[in-house]
Amino acid sequence: MDSNVKSIGVLTSGGDAPGMNAAIRAVTRAAIFNGMRVFGIYRGYKGLISNEIEEFKTNSVSNIIQKGGTILKTARCEEFMTEAGRKTAYENMQRHGIDALVVIGGDGSLTGAGVFANEYNIPIVGLPGTIDNDLNGTDTTIGYDTALNTIMESMDKIRDTATSHERLFFVEVMGRNCGYLALNSAIASGAEAAIIPEISIEKDQLAELINQGFRKSKSSSMVLVTESEVTGGAMNLAERVKKEYPQYDVRVSILGHLQRGGSPTAQDRILASRMGVAAIQALLENQRNVMIGIRENEIDYVPFKRAIKKDREISPELLEVLKISSI
Amino acid sequence: MDSNVKSIGVLTSGGDAPGMNAAIRAVTRAAIFNGMRVFGIYRGYKGLISNEIEEFKTNSVSNIIQKGGTILKTARCEEFMTEAGRKTAYENMQRHGIDALVVIGGDGSLTGAGVFANEYNIPIVGLPGTIDNDLNGTDTTIGYDTALNTIMESMDKIRDTATSHERLFFVEVMGRNCGYLALNSAIASGAEAAIIPEISIEKDQLAELINQGFRKSKSSSMVLVTESEVTGGAMNLAERVKKEYPQYDVRVSILGHLQRGGSPTAQDRILASRMGVAAIQALLENQRNVMIGIRENEIDYVPFKRAIKKDREISPELLEVLKISSI
Amino acid sequence: MDSNVKSIGVLTSGGDAPGMNAAIRAVTRAAIFNGMRVFGIYRGYKGLISNEIEEFKTNSVSNIIQKGGTILKTARCEEFMTEAGRKTAYENMQRHGIDALVVIGGDGSLTGAGVFANEYNIPIVGLPGTIDNDLNGTDTTIGYDTALNTIMESMDKIRDTATSHERLFFVEVMGRNCGYLALNSAIASGAEAAIIPEISIEKDQLAELINQGFRKSKSSSMVLVTESEVTGGAMNLAERVKKEYPQYDVRVSILGHLQRGGSPTAQDRILASRMGVAAIQALLENQRNVMIGIRENEIDYVPFKRAIKKDREISPELLEVLKISSI
Amino acid sequence: MDSNVKSIGVLTSGGDAPGMNAAIRAVTRAAIFNGMRVFGIYRGYKGLISNEIEEFKTNSVSNIIQKGGTILKTARCEEFMTEAGRKTAYENMQRHGIDALVVIGGDGSLTGAGVFANEYNIPIVGLPGTIDNDLNGTDTTIGYDTALNTIMESMDKIRDTATSHERLFFVEVMGRNCGYLALNSAIASGAEAAIIPEISIEKDQLAELINQGFRKSKSSSMVLVTESEVTGGAMNLAERVKKEYPQYDVRVSILGHLQRGGSPTAQDRILASRMGVAAIQALLENQRNVMIGIRENEIDYVPFKRAIKKDREISPELLEVLKISSI
Structure with a gap:
């Protein structure tokens, strides 16, 4: 594999979800393991615009796998919905030499990533982080369990x-x-x-x-x-x-x-660790503008445009199980 | 000691509190250990009036020390505030040959116990069961921790x-x-x-x-x-x-x-166990109309009339600790 | 569907696993929901031989979904490995009018079920209950999570x-x-x-x-x-x-x-509830000698002979994730 | 009060105990609240000798009250038992301008503190941090609950x-x-x-x-x-x-x-917070060579020589409660 990505930024965006820290840890270490530099971006897109960016080493993410919330903090950012906002964001990426982004968040955050990626031709990989488990293209999301x-x-x-x-x-x-x-x-x-x-x-x-x-x-x-x-x-x-x-x-x-x-469950920590490693793997394979999904327990790449909020069908089997088991 | 109590009833009354089951367990076993019969009365004073009473053996309280809530259930009972209600309650006690009661509950429950005890000359011992820790005569109550x-x-x-x-x-x-x-x-x-x-x-x-x-x-x-x-x-x-x-x-x-x-903490289970054993000890000593309190880690007998809701003074030290440690 | 099963027995066997109670609850209620009678058999095959059998109603399984262990208790039983033992077991089933069994346990328990089922032509459905998650034919087992x-x-x-x-x-x-x-x-x-x-x-x-x-x-x-x-x-x-x-x-x-x-996790309670309902469904469909499995989040019927202990392959991806995320 | 203490060091020593972080937090903030500077000393006496010392601000102890272990780390240190070791330790204190120490640990750690305090005439206040609850002069220790x-x-x-x-x-x-x-x-x-x-x-x-x-x-x-x-x-x-x-x-x-x-319980967090604030109060009062104890829910100052390991008497009441409640 011959990837052009030498340096990545990682951020969390939207509502916080347990397991985001496990994802940040895995992304950081997988990037360093593969010879990349890693920058933690604080407060989501807001920090990308206001340049709250710090280089991460392997120790930056020590002892966080068990923590709820996100050490990178998160925020909603209206400025990123404007062209001017995204321009400043891009300039900050250039200033730090960041080639690619890993964005951990829900529907809205990944949609924003898609727009930004297309506008500036930046490789972006998304990780589904939301307790609602309402994204297409993945059986489950970080935080749901x-x-x-x-x-x-x-x-x-x-x-x-x-x-x-x-x-x-x-x-x-x-x-x-x-x-x-x-x-x-x-x-x-x-x-x-x-x-x-x-x-x-x-x-x-x-x-x-x-x-x-x-x-x-x-x-x-x-x-x-x-x-x-x-x-x-x-x-x-x-x-x-x-x-x-x-x-x-x-x-x-x-x-x-x-x-x-709350401290994430084993499933969420494992899922986040797998997805974090997979995000760097995707960048190494020159994937871009995909969300990492999990389907039938295998890692999958899901184009952003498919990874939108879904109307998950309610399983008749589960309704039946609830009805019968509570008589 | 030469107690006249051969048979006791135990009930929980008012809001439920974690540790009530540990108290029921200790009361039951201490009574049996001392040769008494024990009757579990369901739904507090309500069940005493409606005769929901069942004999308990040591196994009746197996494997409950770790359970929240109360296996005897609890209810508020307006009928017990009437003379007619208390008369029926007393008749049910006689029917089962119950000589004395152990009442686990808060301020209102113990006040009711005091009235009943005086009216019919029944030995009653109370245990303070409330998460609010707002009773006089005891440093802490079952459920608070x-x-x-x-x-x-x-x-x-x-x-x-x-x-x-x-x-x-x-x-x-x-x-x-x-x-x-x-x-x-x-x-x-x-x-x-x-x-x-x-x-x-x-x-x-x-x-x-x-x-x-x-x-x-x-x-x-x-x-x-x-x-x-x-x-x-x-x-x-x-x-x-x-x-x-x-x-x-x-x-x-x-x-x-x-x-x-929730499952009670160690402090609540230990407190409830100690108080439950002490309640039977108090009856053996022909105590009556007292609440079991804990003062400076020693069991104390508190007359019902003193065990009323208190305006606990707020400790200036604690206010200071909160202020300083959160700067 | 026209099933001949009017009355079932349910037992847990082998090592206990969290979620077994949730499975017992679902089996019991699904059977009653479908017009069957249900008998709880204590101590696994041992109780089937020693006739420790009790009829269960919906209330028999109230308030147990959150409990670890098994209310039916479990035991290893060498006598069931003998023809004489199984003969006695069969006679006890007949005495209670039990047409079919649901067996919750691991590899050994299901193998024993298979032998018994063939010998006496009894419909038996197995549920995989083991923390080791080492059974063929199912992605996960009750207790593993x-x-x-x-x-x-x-x-x-x-x-x-x-x-x-x-x-x-x-x-x-x-x-x-x-x-x-x-x-x-x-x-x-x-x-x-x-x-x-x-x-x-x-x-x-x-x-x-x-x-x-x-x-x-x-x-x-x-x-x-x-x-x-x-x-x-x-x-x-x-x-x-x-x-x-x-x-x-x-x-x-x-x-x-x-x-x-310990109290089972959500995944184990949901899995056990789904499998318990599915076990009765399988009997209604005149399935026999199958284990209920879960594959790609769908219920599956797995013939006993396939549901043996497996040498689960260790996923190279997981080894890689462990190595990389802990640098 | 007119204390000469302008700058303190805080360290944890001996076996770690849950609540030590809550104590570090309270000590740090109480010192800053009272106009002192605070230095965190890593790895107990070992770090005092090897000069692993860092100034702490209020934010240095943010978000640690709920954490088990000790962010200052701990170690056993044989060198501190030598005169040469303690001399180096004292020199490092002087280098940083540290006037006084707060030592959080068990019997051995406080004994060492006593020796050091006498030798160099340094005000030292100890906090009892040990899960064993085996120190004289205090009803309970940080970590026991x-x-x-x-x-x-x-x-x-x-x-x-x-x-x-x-x-x-x-x-x-x-x-x-x-x-x-x-x-x-x-x-x-x-x-x-x-x-x-x-x-x-x-x-x-x-x-x-x-x-x-x-x-x-x-x-x-x-x-x-x-x-x-x-x-x-x-x-x-x-x-x-x-x-x-x-x-x-x-x-x-x-x-x-x-x-x-494990994350400390409420009792341990409250105890540690109270004791941490009290330690600084003691220094302000020109107390020295005392352990902060808690007696009948009031803060007490215990001279080091009394705060040694005790043969806590086993309460006959507790033995009786155990025996009776488990029949």
Whole structure:
């Protein structure tokens, strides 16, 4: 292989996700292993524009694999959406002699990378870093497994209270327009149901579900709800139940930002390490403007234009498993 | 010792707290060890009235020391506040031959126990089970240490995101009119401040605190807030900051019910085990109408009338430690 | 579908694995959902022979999804390897009217199931429950992901000490003749190397690895070792290093049985729930003598004769990722 | 207060303990808060001799409160036991203008501090950092609560396997000649017994204990053993049981170094923060050669000569609680 890339920059962009540090570590070390120089760029595209750039050595990424968040910090950057912003970014890359970029982030971050790559003919490789697992071209994303486990562990705690008091809990989780995280969390935590945007919830379904849950054992119930305009969110559903089923002792819990943090799980650390090494391999192969994906446990290169946010289909099998295993 | 107690009932009442199961286990086994029979009463005073009572053997409490919540379940019971309710409760005790009660719960539960004990001349021993640690006569309560650690672990996760995005977080924790839990949580989690009901927060103090936090490092800040009318809660404080300091990227997290659950910590399991054994010892000594307290690491008997909710004084030392260690 | 199975038995056999309870729960509820009766058989084949059999209702498996171990307990059973033992087992099935079995366990347990199934023409479906992930026909097994995370979390703790004291640690993990768990754990925990039976370790490789690790940063190193005659185990490797490199401060840690326990991860709970539901589905489809596998995230039926212990090939990609990401 | 201390050094020495970082953080910030300069000294006395000293600012200790181990690293140092070594150490202090030291460590480290302080008339304040909780003059030490919880969590995992297989486990924990940690761990984890050096274990006692444990429920048993010549350690006890009670399925687990690591608990973080602030307060008050202790939840100053390793008396109450609660 005869790559022209002698020096790379690495940045994290968009919402933080557990495993980003493991990815930064692997990217840095794989680049150095292959004779490249590495520059850490702080605060995503914002730092690329404001020139917050620092050379990384192997020790720069020691003892970070287990840390949540991102040591490179992250930010949203409107200036990068302007031509002037991207011009400054490019000039900073030239100033440091950076030939190529590795961008770790979600849908928006990779789209921005695509525009920048085309405009200035820069090789850019993306890594999918988002807890939502809502990107095309990869079976899973860095951060998803940790968020899933974090939600489940919170649910395990809430179950203690729900069971002791025989209450009905509506627990709201992240995921915007994507119920994948909520559905899997519901199965993992033994919840009665997941109310997700992909499935329209008729009033009778809610009623049926509650009655089933309580008829079964007079015991507790937990229902996971995706934060979303479509579902209405946990608070609205709880209000409705309180009005229509005043006999139920209803509570709401909104998990919020703790879902993004925490030490990454083994799956996320391994995934991030594999993807980080693969990103440098891709640059060595003169790949450009691809996201590293994982398909059937094999590394895959996914052109940016395909790696956009997807409407992941909700698996009927998973819906069935949730319904049956919680009777 | 020549105790008249041959048979006891044990119940949990009020909000659940981690360690209640460890207490039930110790009460049950200490009673059996001393030749008594033991009856588990379900759903607190409610089950005493509705006769949900079951004999317990040593195996009934196997493998529960590590479980959050309470296997006896808990409920609030308005009927027990009536004379008729307590009469039925007493009749059910007689029906099962129960001579004495061990009641595990908070302020309200122990007050109810005191009324019942006096009315029917029943020996009752209370154990302080509440995450708020707001009872007189004991240095700590069953559940407090676990709740403290649960909040801290949630804060550790939120810090990942706060640091990565350089945000200001207001995190709301339980504690009603008692800032003890919030203040200790703030120290343990390295937060910048705790806004608690015991201390009136002037606008300038909030401003000063925020400026200090951000001036220091331009990095993240976390502020713990007790849910309370006095503090206004996290949401209100965040709104004020957004208006007055629009440059800050403010977020709110309300930890909610997960603070009550989870496997108890070592301190809570040991405390509950010691108190459970001590409750039976107290009955053997013909003590009655006392709460088991812990003072300077020694078991103490506290008359119910002293074991009421206290306005725990906020330690100036702890306030100083929080202020200094977060500069 | 017109299945003849009206009543099933479920048992766990061999070494316990986290997620077995989630599988028992799903099997029980899916069977009841489909109109079958369910019998829990205690202590694996041993309880089938000694008739430790109890009917299960949906509530029998409430609140167990989060528990490690197996509520049905498990045992090794030599008597089941005899014709007489299996005859008694069969007679007990007939006594309870059990038409079919779901067996949750590893290689040996499924092999025994195959023999029994053929001998008495009983429909048996197996679920792969083992932390070693060493079965053919399935990408992963129930318990593997939890064990991986348990090892990683232990390594995170050991790293604190290793780093503080700048020591070299050899940490021994389970896996017998299969280094899959050790290799993945090493990547996830940021260890320097995994010494596994599939790769013969020449003296010079060990030397090189140690020198590299220490040359890099003079800091700590952690090496994972599979317990195995081939690798010699952690203790032997440490002895060799102490002799040949007396300058290193070497320590050994043998993780032992804690690797098998603990609350299952989300992946293991979801996998177990899916497989449990699929097991009943397979019986409804008149499948028999198959193990439920998962291939490319889809449920698969694997004939018992193929579902034997495999010599899983060690992925060159993973070896490369470990080597590069720990420079 | 009119202290002569303008500049301090802080170091960690001896075995690492969780919470040391929280102590370093509090010491550093309290010193800066009071107008002092602060120097971090690496690798304990070793770094003081080899001049591995670096000025610390408030940001030097950001985001470390939650970390196990010690960012200052630690080492044992024989050279400091020599006059020549201490002379070099003193010269390095003078070179940096360091007036006083804060030493975080156990018995040996504080003894060394005492010698050095007297020899060169340097104000030194010690903080008790050791998981063993075996120092006079303080109710508890930094690291003890975390180690207790780490052991308990490991026991929770081992219990899953012990219960599933109905085995007898001997689990060996740290503590040398001090059974305090083992006894408390046994109560917290619901073990049957703790075999500790303070109590001579007659053969009949072991026999009785095992028979009781198994007679009770035919179920699992866990026995905690302190690593010690007096107890013989877990391995020896297991061997004896295997010979004398071949009917029991015995296993051994030696927890080892993972007991020292891990993110500190709330109690340890709060204790370390309070003690760190108090150490600077003591220097401001011209205290010298004292260890900061905590007695009945109040900060106390303990002269070094009293703060030696103690033979902590084993509480008869705790032995009773263990015995009764595990019947």
